[in-house]
Amino acid sequence: MKKEGIVLAFGIVILSAMPATMVSAQGSYPTRAVEVVSPNAAGGGLDFALQLFKPRVEKVLGKPLIINYKPGAGGIQGTLSAKDAKPDGYTLMAATVSTLILPPLTKKGATYSLDDFTPVCNLTSIPLLFCVKEDSPYKTMEDFIRAAKTKKMKYATPGTYYNVHILMEALSRMAGFQAIHVPQKGTAAGMAAVMGGHLDMLVAASSGQAGPGKLRILATAEASRLDDYPNVSTLKEIGYPLVISASDSLWAPRGVPKEIITVLFDAHRKAYAQNKEEMDRIGKTGEQMVSILTGDELIKVYRAQYDFFKKILDEMGSAK
């Protein structure tokens, strides 16, 4: 009796596993859950973007997305594990500029490059902001730069060699001032240091800095002014053509069939098209803008940023 039960159970397992092995991968992808390796821990900005898309993309794909958090070494651990994954479309990787582009430029052990991955889709874009204390005497970015030429300003970033640190270095070279970089452990710590008046400026990706009783934004590095802050100028319009944003994006290991990439991209585009208003609203509160870019557009943006960061880092003399 018992034996029969076991045989029966085996039979069911084998039968239910059959379609997955028999049907060709491209034809009906996905046939099972898709794993997304996140090189950052749960709860951060990248996770925000992933969670924003996850339930809506699952509905379109008809299969669950499983986010597998592999944080460590500033994103290198997770990125390396995704690089070595089987290129069958069932392991994808979430990335930001800080996990995919900067580590190979600044850290030993980051043995990967953009060429190791196939771009799937850009998810969100996050503006980089220059903020001062709410009651700071500097009302505009020009004020600040003018003052910085006579007095050494101290600025906070979430860490050394972060995109915002390199951006500020580029700006100071372009505008001809010297400022002291005081790296902090994360954006929140930098906010506290500027709100408390201990440092003059915070340069960081947007994550709740602005608002009554918090910080005042002087400038962004966007191409055009932000909808929410129409009074905040861009670096470009005050004469410093630095246009750069942070972004959260989705990649696959190199070698994933094109058809699968198309299925995944279409799922994301469709999920956004179906829930545009809701996703825009939630995205805004997390200070991220949903920005669907095709793989080709995505890799173009990342390559441009790679070249920019490499150039400035070389000037800064920061050989890894």
Add this chain to the structure above:
Amino acid sequence: MYEMSDGLLTGFSVALSWGNLFYCFLGVLTGTLIGVLPGLGPSATISLLLPATFYLPPTPAIIMLSGVYYGAMYGGSTTSILVNIPGEAASVVTCLDGYQMARQGRAGPALGISALGSFIAGTIGVLGLMIAAPFLARFALRFGSPEYFSLIFMAFSMVIYLASGSVIKAVMIIVLGVFVGSIGVDFITGDLRFTFGSLTLSDGVGLVPVVMGLFGIGEVLENLEEETGQIQILRTKLKGLLPTIQDWKDSLGPILRGTVLGFSLGILPGGGAVMSSFASYALEKRISKHPEQFGKGAIQGVAGPESANNAGSSSNFIPLLTLGLPCNPVMALLLGSLLIHGISPGPMLIKDHPELFWGVISSMYIGNVMLVLLNLPLIGLWVRLLSVPYSVLFPLILLFCLIGAYSLNNNVWDIIVMVFFGIFGYLMRKFNYEAAPFVFALVLSPMFEESLRQSLLMSEGSFAIFFTRPISCVLMVTGIVLFSVAALPWFKRKPFRESQ
């Protein structure tokens, strides 16, 4: 004042709805359970639960997640007391006297005083949160890098009180802790230190695997030396399940002092809560008439740090709710959860979302009551665990440690670090070195270095910055005085005599 009583009324009417009571209970229950399991901490659990809360309205979501946080702080002492495994840095000090109490058959009073002490501290903490949150948060912003440095300097000057044996051995082990704390990325220059090409080491040596190894695994290894079949955690018969009147008399002072200390350090937006349990232990030992009893089962050594720990877990919410600044990874997760619900916490939160602000605070009070009701009956059960034969218990302890270490980052290296420090901890025991000063140095030295170098960047290299800023100056001078007081008897008693 009117605004507050009005707010409280709103708060309790929100928190006492059946739905919110349910989520609060779910949160504290989950928190207690994961607090008991070594390794699995509140941040791992909250990140797992986070996606689920996207489908809830914001208030119950935050009520539940906060419940997990302070519930875990509550439950974290259980394994420290029973089997000497601290689940996180905060419960390391609870091991020192709590586990000794358990061996003397007083596990019940130890668990009881940590539950009731936590309740008192939690309640006072919530009250403090209601009355003074916005004001305190503004004050806490005055803490910049120089102030943090002086604060940590002050804490370091008290570290000697953590050791109960030889002072010279304690100093040696502190230096070793500072060294291990310096492994990883130099966060100012981005250079790697002592990593030998290992990616895992570039994040530094994880604290949780280290404490689980030093305390839990080390203890198991040492116990295995005894003849099998004879090993028992219990050295004597069980004595009572609840604290006696004498225990209460001994504990009331430590509980109240621990509460004040934990609450004050918990407000700092840059994070100061890790210091509070260590500081409370050192303080109690310093002012005790019988410092020699510390480390041998003094109830004050459990009551103070446990209260500090819990008061801190209430005041941790102040910088988040009033300034939008998360002071530790758990608060950062809560911030993430608020943002996805379209709420950006900051000075306007009380006005814009009173139901959320007051509801969450009131639920914390209710949650504290639930925790006491939940934990007191469990004490009998936990204590009976000690009579399980050690040959059955120790493989289980090892198993839970292994699972716990792996669950931190899904990384095998955390297990290797734990095993390494387990063997290291065993050797330390054999040669009479103590683990607590090591952990203290490991926790604080990275913060010490960070704030020192940030301060010197700010002052362009001048050490005067620590004395020209008033708060920093007061802390610095206090630290120097404390250090002199601690060092003086030691110099008088020369040559360096080992006191044990």
